[in-house]
Amino acid sequence: MLSWLAAETQTIERLDSSRKRFEPAHPSYYNGRPGNQLQRLMTARRDFLSIWRQNDHKEAVRDIKLLRRQIVAVNSPEAIKYVVATRHENFERKTPQMRRALEYLLGDGLFISDGETWKQRRPLVADIVHKHRVPAFGDIMKNTSLELVERWTTLGEGASVNALYEMAGLTAEIISRSVFGNDLGEESAGMVTDGFTSYQALIDSINIGYFLGFDEGLPLFRTPSLRRSVKRIHSIIDRVIEDHLAGKGDDNSMVELLIRRQKRNPELNLDVVALRNEAATIFMAGHETTAATLTWAWYLLSRAPWIEEAIHAEIEAVCGSNVPTVADVANLKWCTAVIEETLRLYPPVPILARQAKEADRIGDLDVKPASLVLIVPWVLHRTPSLFQDPHLFRPERFLSGKRPTPYSYIPFASGPRICPGLQFGLTEAILCLAVLAQRFRLRVPEDHEVEPICRLTLRPRGGLPVTLHRR
Numbered sequence: 001m002l003s004w005l006a007a008e009t010q011t012i013e014r015l016d017s018s019r020k021r022f023e024p025a026h027p028s029y030y031n032g033r034p035g036n037q038l039q040r041l042m043t044a045r046r047d048f049l050s051i052w053r054q055n056d057h058k059e060a061v062r063d064i065k066l067l068r069r070q071i072v073a074v075n076s077p078e079a080i081k082y083v084v085a086t087r088h089e090n091f092e093r094k095t096p097q098m099r100r101a102l103e104y105l106l107g108d109g110l111f112i113s114d115g116e117t118w119k120q121r122r123p124l125v126a127d128i129v130h131k132h133r134v135p136a137f138g139d140i141m142k143n144t145s146l147e148l149v150e151r152w153t154t155l156g157e158g159a160s161v162n163a164l165y166e167m168a169g170l171t172a173e174i175i176s177r178s179v180f181g182n183d184l185g186e187e188s189a190g191m192v193t194d195g196f197t198s199y200q201a202l203i204d205s206i207n208i209g210y211f212l213g214f215d216e217g218l219p220l221f222r223t224p225s226l227r228r229s230v231k232r233i234h235s236i237i238d239r240v241i242e243d244h245l246a247g248k249g250d251d252n253s254m255v256e257l258l259i260r261r262q263k264r265n266p267e268l269n270l271d272v273v274a275l276r277n278e279a280a281t282i283f284m285a286g287h288e289t290t291a292a293t294l295t296w297a298w299y300l301l302s303r304a305p306w307i308e309e310a311i312h313a314e315i316e317a318v319c320g321s322n323v324p325t326v327a328d329v330a331n332l333k334w335c336t337a338v339i340e341e342t343l344r345l346y347p348p349v350p351i352l353a354r355q356a357k358e359a360d361r362i363g364d365l366d367v368k369p370a371s372l373v374l375i376v377p378w379v380l381h382r383t384p385s386l387f388q389d390p391h392l393f394r395p396e397r398f399l400s401g402k403r404p405t406p407y408s409y410i411p412f413a414s415g416p417r418i419c420p421g422l423q424f425g426l427t428e429a430i431l432c433l434a435v436l437a438q439r440f441r442l443r444v445p446e447d448h449e450v451e452p453i454c455r456l457t458l459r460p461r462g463g464l465p466v467t468l469h470r471r
């Protein structure tokens, strides 16, 4: 509806191999008519990455009025710190469109809860995925990657696969073995993964009802296929939780840790539905994001072979002919820098959106209650005053201890709501990359046009076709 009003966009990708310069795919700056907010809204509805003018890539706090809603875009490290840390309590609430989109699947899971529920559950979930627990999941990460190596080997030299689908399968298997302990089995894992993928495809990232002035947005339209996806996911997860409650689950799994915490602290009131909500949240938050990161990394390495050579040399130097393990991750500096640069260029969560509780003032700007406050890592990470040559793929910017300005690089958000799975996700991405890159080169066909699109996560439209080459 009204999609013809959206502005035309172009995707830019530039490669100069002789100078080792690669500017990976991104949409051109928005050039819709100034003042035509309806056109911008319709463009956002189709593609949220294409609505940013060159001028938006400055350190500033700006607002626009859309229909009846104030929308505040916060793009300076200082102001971001104010929103996510200093005044966290006023800006902790997710937007109605996010809550409406996810509540059907995740209930009051951590990702969308706020207030008392969030305060009570956050330490619990944070503890379960905490960095000191990550090494215990290292073998799952390594072994699941090795299983993929074996499968790819049977496909033969030059086989074509879709890297997004492959990475989604890999990270779904890793997170489901970590969360649920027992192997869900190919069929159930595939059903859960497909369910999440179709859920994402079906929900709309913009709920027009919110802009029209309903502070709680409008309910999600539950189509029959949406209902089917959700029912399938819930029933698979419930089955696993019930197994655990009956003492049949794996002792080292995250679900088991949640259940043990509940038994020790009955005041937490985690019933089967609450357990399912937190398990589904960890599953969703922890699998799509890492899959997108790895997929984008393969695209970048495929087009920048001089960087790929550097990571191959590093894997050889650190691991020799042994399979990389979680203990090697600290020494894989190039692999780490590639993942960090991938997260800068293609932050899997490209928009952090909040609803202001009360009136406030961000920088010099007065913010009204219920305003939409947007921090857009996609724009922030491409702001030239914060990152030199921001559109270029240059992992070197993260080598030799170099760190970006605080609050200028936030792929995992920041402040009290920072991603609790940060160490898990980073370790997983680096280790999977190292295990797979030790055995395979992935090549995106030269004539394939990669186009980033943003729904719940940032991914290449249609996935990423690649061919597989043994090393």
Ligand code: HEM
Residues within 6 Å of the ligand: 110, 111, 112, 122, 125, 129, 281, 282, 285, 286, 287, 289, 290, 293, 343, 347, 348, 349, 351, 352, 353, 410, 411, 412, 413, 416, 417, 418, 419, 420, 421, 422, 424, 425, 426, 429
């Ligand atoms: C590369 C991988 C990952 C990235 C880029 C990422 C990014 C993020 C971001 C940006 C948020 C905040 C969203 C917002 O405030 O709107 C978030 C929240 C969250 N993430 Fe991650 N994440 C990753 C991996 C993981 C993993 C592996 C897990 C679990 C094992 C996880 C669990 C969560 C949870 C539970 C939340 C909600 C936290 C809260 O609201 O208090 N994430 N993640």
